[in-house]
Amino acid sequence: MKKKHHWHVDVPVQRQDIERNRLKSQEKVHIFSAELKNWPVQLQLLNPNAPYFKNTDLLISADCAPSAYANFHQRFLKDKVLIILCPKLDKLIDQYVDKLTIFTKQDIKSISIVHIEVPCCSGIEVIVRRALKKAQKNIIVKNYTISIGGKVI
Numbered sequence: 001m002k003k004k005h006h007w008h009v010d011v012p013v014q015r016q017d018i019e020r021n022r023l024k025s026q027e028k029v030h031i032f033s034a035e036l037k038n039w040p041v042q043l044q045l046l047n048p049n050a051p052y053f054k055n056t057d058l059l060i061s062a063d064c065a066p067s068a069y070a071n072f073h074q075r076f077l078k079d080k081v082l083i084i085l086c087p088k089l090d091k092l093i094d095q096y097v098d099k100l101t102i103f104t105k106q107d108i109k110s111i112s113i114v115h116i117e118v119p120c121c122s123g124i125e126v127i128v129r130r131a132l133k134k135a136q137k138n139i140i141v142k143n144y145t146i147s148i149g150g151k152v153i
Helices: 012-026 072-077 093-099 120-134
Strands: 055-061 082-083 108-117 141-146
Touching: 055 072, 055 120, 072 108, 093 120, 108 120, 120 141
Parallel strands: 055 082, 055 108, 108 141
Antiparallel strands: none
16 A cells, blocks of 8 residues: 655745735726926937026936836926936946036026936936036035835935
8 A cells, every 4th residue: 555645835925925916906006107308318319409408407317217216207307307327338427527518508497316326326426516517507416316126215
């Protein structure tokens, strides 16, 4: 006679997944509209004389910030003109400072910076400060940091 084997398998992960899915199904779905007012958005492609820069609030963002922060459009971009760049990948720091002649050619009301918590992203603030100094402008800069996990810190 063959001996029967009884297997005990504890599956707490499956129970957690079921509970998580149940909770997700109860969440409200929010549909947001895009808040983008200008094109192009990449700093290298921008025309500093573009009319949408006149008397505007600027949002200067790391390329990856909109991907890392789900509510980017509503929290940061609403009613602002967007400029994106990546100081690590682009390697054009001096050209970026020169490209931000927007500060001398246009009346900028405010500047907000959004970047990720990684060290390379801190270069965005350096670029903006150098461009402001070169333009001899004193504009208040708000600086927001996004964690890799997608939270404002």
